[in-house]
Amino acid sequence: MNDSFRGARVVITGGLGFVGSNLARRLVECNAEVTLVDSLIPEYGGNLFSVAGIEDRVKINIADVRDPHSTDYLVQRQDFLFNLAGQTSHVDSMQEPETDLEINCRAQLSILEACRRRNPKIKIVFASTRQIYGQPDYLPVDENHALRPVDVNGINKMAGEWYHILYNNVYGIRACALRLTNTIGPRMRVKDARQTFLGVWIRLLIEGKPFEVWDGSQLRDLTYVDDAVDAFLLAAQSDEANGKVFNLGGGPVVSLKQLADLLIEVNGSGEYVTREFPPERKRIDIGDYYGSFERIRSCLGWEPKVPLREGLSRTIAFYRQHLNHYL
């Protein structure tokens, strides 16, 4: 895989974020020419420390994807666009629905319009989310499952994903989407639960404080970030992927309580308290979720390689060393 990105011009929106920065690191190893676009809005996932050590090998361009003028320029002369910028907080999307719409819908449309006008030969991989399925009818959820988002974020991400597929189908701008499930690993946001509940668990664990597990019975699957990066690269390289959506996943399926126990076991110490769901979360909760990643396995040969325990161990090790940069 490494060779196919050598010298390729790659732009990553949300490039200073969790998945974006891990993807950037891999692409730098592949000798790609990488431009990272990020707004560095404090409430979102961007963090300059996440590119520590590769700063001189990437171009960092601070811009917000809601700004169509910078977008219009930045997609030009690029071979690949990894389109990862997004508002990820479900609760925030209910409290500020128009902000979520601006980022997750309108900016996506303007990115695609920029590609159509300026660079229709670009290949786009879009970071979508399993949130758009809503409460599953059946498990594991595959890509044919109905989309019934339960929060504003889910609706807007669904629209954003469809714009990509539409531009592929109508204009031939090669695009596909990965529906990410909970992704974990170094460089995730741990300051709060805006990106993933696990971030704040790990932060509190390392700070020696008890973390909160809400309910605890819900089932989840998790993808280690290096595996997610693999999926983005495979999807970018494959014309088989064009116009398609793919679930990511990972095993084993765990309840939140099992996950909390495993986290403490891997860490060697720690404690948590079980709480009722806060009402503002309960009303947008999706219940149990785990996905089937059979489509991406058969179409692109992807499968998760990093076991959950190993992923948690690497993540804890990273934040033991670098927590101060993420607070």
Added chain:
Amino acid sequence: MNDSFRGARVVITGGLGFVGSNLARRLVECNAEVTLVDSLIPEYGGNLFSVAGIEDRVKINIADVRDPHSTDYLVQRQDFLFNLAGQTSHVDSMQEPETDLEINCRAQLSILEACRRRNPKIKIVFASTRQIYGQPDYLPVDENHALRPVDVNGINKMAGEWYHILYNNVYGIRACALRLTNTIGPRMRVKDARQTFLGVWIRLLIEGKPFEVWDGSQLRDLTYVDDAVDAFLLAAQSDEANGKVFNLGGGPVVSLKQLADLLIEVNGSGEYVTREFPPERKRIDIGDYYGSFERIRSCLGWEPKVPLREGLSRTIAFYRQHLNHYL
């Protein structure tokens, strides 16, 4: 039914449009207090002539639903909101996707936010569209059919519909959506094909010019506007409808060629030419479509009453008399 709207305060967005003005006429008969909100943008469906004869019995408020300030005021003190304002042209949505997004997504969210903040007891009926299904997997299409919109308009209407269902489910703001199929009748836009292909057919027929039938083999179902109005009123009255989406429909299913022949037969004269699909339409075409309206029949007791031939006859009669007001 008439009694249940007596004295009710009702606001209709898109109230000077095709369905909106027909709905307004019925509500005036029911002695409702009716406010019509419309932007009267020339490219859209609003037309002051459509409320000729009831001008003094409705309140006409010229405002664009993209203006959150007027929306915030106008939803207050209302019992019912019939939310019909929308950009309806599929081709326009591809040429100006952000305009479509502003009207069909963002304005919808701001209308719902206004209701949440100012008038959470309001009941909302949203005008959605069968366009969100995309190319059908099976016929007739029921509400469980996957949503796979094939144009920007379809994506944005899908999001707009979901916002309504979400605000019903999360905030208890009673809302439901009707997925309209081709609707025909007096006061539809006939100047061009922005609202419905049938409008421009009827215009040319009355002007004694040949109209164009593209391809001609595609199957469609059509709803006469009085039947659509029935559905809006039934949905508004019923708490059974809350949180649900309903297809409308109508029989018989016809090919476009059969419809063209029937139109000429009803008119007593006329001619058409069959053409290939223009490319900008072909790439967003949905193929054959007709829907099942079993859900609204069993849940709300709705069914279409006006036969297709009768609907065409009434429509032609209206435009023979009033065509000049719609050019």
